[in-house]
Amino acid sequence: MPRVTNCPTSLTVYLEPGQSSQIVTWNEPIFTDNIQLVQLNKSKEPGELFQAGYHEVVYTGQDAAGNLAKCQFTIHVTSLSFAKDNASPITKVFELNLIIFKFYF
Secondary structure (H helix, E strand, O other): OOOEEEEOOOEEEEEOOOOOOEEEOOOEEEEEEEEEEEEEEEEEOOOOOOEEEEEEEEEEEEEOOOOOOOOOOOOOEEEEEHHHOOOOOOHHHHHHHHHHHHHHH
């Protein structure tokens, strides 16, 4: 029966301003079998160019008996501006004052 180790976890990659895609790399999972792996498929390759959005990456390994092992994770490519804090400076000062106020009482 095939086994998979080192399956990557889902990850988020941020685009720089002006970018619409990004090259994404990861360490590939490792497939082993007690007899012999006869087929290994992958939906994406490390080092490919990914457009903004969600991308499912699937690896499958099959042994001579037809048993399968699967590794699956998601790559989220998004604009850096979505990761920024969009609160106004006035809101931030107000929140800071509330925190300070709580410590004095």
